[in-house]
Every structure is written in C-alpha cells, then in structure tokens.
Amino acid sequence: MGIVVNLDVVLAKRKMKSKELAEAIGITEANLSILKSGKAKAIRFSTLEAICKELECQPGDILEFRLKESLT
C-alpha cells in the first residue's frame, strides 16, 4: 500500500511553478519539494486545505492510494 502525491501533475495542469505555490500557501520550497517527492511522513489538514484552495482542486486530486506492486 502507498499514498502517491500527484502535486506535480496538478501543478502542470494549472501551469503553476512550485515556487509560486510555496509562496501562495506560505511553506518553504524545500518542504514543498519533500511533499512532491513523497518523502513526507504526513500532511497537515491546514496545508492540504491551502493547496486545494490555491489550485482549486480536491484532496483526491493531490493524494492517491495505490497498491505497492502497482507502484513499481
């Protein structure tokens, strides 16, 4: 089982850069990079809310559940 972060895909659809999103939601680029790379252990509701608000999307557009086998 694994949670996949599709933030890159949503950002590309919105033609927005990571730097712009980081500035808009008030987190560092480094933390956004950790989130995008899937290295983050958890995401706060407040962060998720800010991302969804900024990108005009649903949490499900950013986070996706996939079985481990299908990840490889």
Add this chain to the structure above:
Amino acid sequence: MKMFGPKSISAFLFYLFRSITIGLGIFTSYVAISFGTGNFESMDGRYKMNIPLLENYIHGEHKTNVFITISIGLLFGTIFLYMLSNIFKTFKRETLFTQIAVKRMNQFALLNLLGSPFLYLIIHYIIMKHNHYRDIHNPIIHITLGLLILYGTAVFKRGFEVQSEHDLTI
C-alpha cells in the same frame, strides 16, 4: 533554568565534566608515565609520588600490579567522564532527540554494563590475584546505572523517531 539546549544545566554539566576529564586525563598520563619511568620515591616496599602544582602526593605498595591497577582505574575514570561529557554535549544542542545522542547514550550504557564488570574481573582476580569479592558493589552500581541508561536510550530512540516524523510533516 532549563535542562536542555544552549545555556542550560546540560551546557553547564558539559563544561564541568569536560574540564574534569581533561584534568583527570593529564593526571592519569602523569601517574602512568611516572610509574613507567620510576619517577617516584621508594622506601620499605612502598612508593611515594609527588603531584606537581598541588603540593600533594600519592603513596602505596611498591608493586607492579598496584601500578597497573591504579593506571587502568584512572584510565577507566577518564573514559567514563569523557563519555558522560559527550552525552551532555548532545543535550545542550537545540534539537534534543538526535541520532548522535542515541549513539552516545548507547556507548555509555555499554561501558557501564560490560566495561565495568570486565575491568573488575581483570583487576581483582587476574592483576591483583585476590580470591575474595570485596568491592563488588562498584560493578553492581555501574551495571545498575548502565541498565537505567539503556532504558533512557530506548526512550531517546523513540523520541528521535517521533521527531523525524514530526520534521517530515508538511
């Protein structure tokens, strides 16, 4: 006053124990070199060694095994204090739960759990050739301390894991 972090009791204890370690290290080196080079007075099967600056002296039986025992004992004390000061060094950092803190606590626990009883057996039965178990309370105290630190290490290890997870919460 706070217990951990810069300008805390831990910082004070680090400087205190590190200073004592340096002092004891110099004293240990002086005693060991003096025993090795014969830099002491010998009379009636006893030795008397002057301690420079302190205008004091140490004395005892003039026997090689006594010299070795004193030197090893002082060396163990120096290592003990050095490792203790290293633990307080990690406690005076901004971040309390770190991998280096866990590593140093684990090393200190092992020194107390294994090093002390091993030293007791070597000195007491092999070097001094005693057949009684006097002074057994020393390794027992060290083993008890080692066990406590081992539990403290496990708590710190869990703290480090929680800290890492917290740091990776965006």
